[in-house]
Amino acid sequence: MRVYGRRKVLALAAGVLAAATACTGNAPPPTSKAPATPSASPSPTAPAVAITQAEAAQEFFKITVTDDRLRVKSPLQGRLAMAVDQTMGGQTELTKAAFLSTGNAPLRHKWGTPTLFVPRWAPNEPAPWFSAVATRDGSPALLTFAKSDGWRLSSVALLLPGQQLPEFQRDADGYVTALASDDKSITISPQFMGPVHASVAETGSAGVTAGLVAAGPYTTDVAEQIASLREKAKNDGFSYDSIFSPDSFPVYALRTKDGGALIQYSLSRTTSTTTKTAEDDYIPVPESARWAISTPVLRRTLRLIETHQYASVVPSLKAPAPAAVIAHDGALTRASGQ
Template sequence: MLALAAGLLAGVTACSGGAPPAPTKAAESSSARPSPSAPEPAVTREEAAEAFAEFIAADDLLRVRSELRGRLQQAKDLTVGGQAALTVAAYSTTDYAPPRYRWGSPTLLVPRFPPEERAPWFSALVTRDDQPTLVTFARSGDDWQLSSAARLLPGQELPPVALDADGYATAVAADDKSVTISPQFMGPVHASVAETGKSGVTAGLLAPGPYTTEVAEQIATLRGDAKFNELSYDSIFSADNYPVYGLRTENGGALIQYSLSRTSTTKNMVDKSYKIPVPEEASRWLTGGTVRLSLKLTEVHQYATVVPPLTAPAAAAVIAHDGGLTGAVGQ
């Protein structure tokens, strides 16, 4: 990890006077033919707008209260990655009638992928229930699925995304080395900071805050409290195989979107008569308020983080987040 941290930080001529010369035959032939137009991108802005509108309509229809519980599978089919687990939890914990969202008009951020791109995606900044939210959709075959949704944190704004003359964005490759943290390392770095905080080898790569160093402080406190009660406690973050999306910002940095899972486990090590309390938010999975031997809570969190260019190294900043509990098991 120390090597990882070090690697992440290293790392038409104008003519004047007289009549113009007569064109050559090659020039005449060239000027007679129109210049070939740039190939149409794998996803046009119009297609992205249509996909967004279709998702909103389908998602809203499925969230209407109904006795048809089969809607859960349909809703899950609209999602992928971290959103799939969050969607299942949202439906199963609300009697299959999760809250309906109020969506605003999106500002589309569509990367210019080549026509042969097999896994295109696009993002949009949109108000959801009056809160600015960064959402990302990925295409699978002919279908579009919601992959990520993270609300901008209070006081945060989306950095200017670099756009070409036609309004298309640029995707940042997973192994891009022009930024302080490549997209492929964003999840592991965040997981390390959330677990070890300011004392870990990745300290300083991410700015301190409620979703980074403060999480590590919370884990340390809970571990100490558990030990006092003769319990063991640990909380592990993992990037799993969730997709990662990067957009180039105007300053040469990147806006990276990614997901992490969190697994927190409490075990009764000595006094088997002691009851482990079940958090209220986990009561949909575990009734009775307590368990005797062990409690495991699983969560999924989605983030958007602004990463500086390598030419101006600084701590990356988490600017958006959403997520929550997706399951609980006790015995």
């Protein structure tokens, strides 16, 4: 079923590319902007790579334009399945919810020309990926695309107000440097960024991870919100808890020019509310979950699952400081209860 669905997506993407080329006088899709200050002249005989910067631009264009076509409400059968087949990681859950919560008429996005951050992967790299920054509906967004049997969109996070991307380490040909998941040259290894963030979002300044991630609306403020809602629920005769988890979401890290890293990762947030007293103490279902739960109240339990995608700047061990969340996007992706 997945192979068949993938073929339909590829066929649609081919049509999109052909139509776009015809409309632009055979012009190629947008390419990345050149680095502002290249460190050296390009090497005359660059070695082969798993994906070139020009190919990455093609993939960005193909996937974002195909996604836009699939978001147009139409009688085309299987639009949701085809849209999901273009994704992986946290984007899969977010794409499903975008369609299901809107009656298969999700918000369409307008993308700007990307600036690409492509690691120099060896030709035999089994799981290459690359990132890009481009405006989405006028706001800068950081995207990451990864390859399994085909290229898919894995992560999208919008830059927070006042934030900007750090400069990345580039080689003479403009390729950036990817970090291994267990890299120990930065204050938080990529594989631990999600769990550390989850701990700070749950326990705030009181937990063992306090100080590892900077305070803010997606870390310590969330912990304060959870503590406040837990106390209110207790006074109202309910039990309440909200837990963050990195699950098995992929993690991507790029070396910054100062020796630190930009790490992209996803977390799920599961919030549970349960009645503790008489059965007439109903649990109200929030408006944001009515697409998944038809009744306005529930008698016993309410379970809400959100998917969040982040990008954080993590300093080098040579200049230790708290990691800082600079980009985020997320939404309610599942809801259930009884």
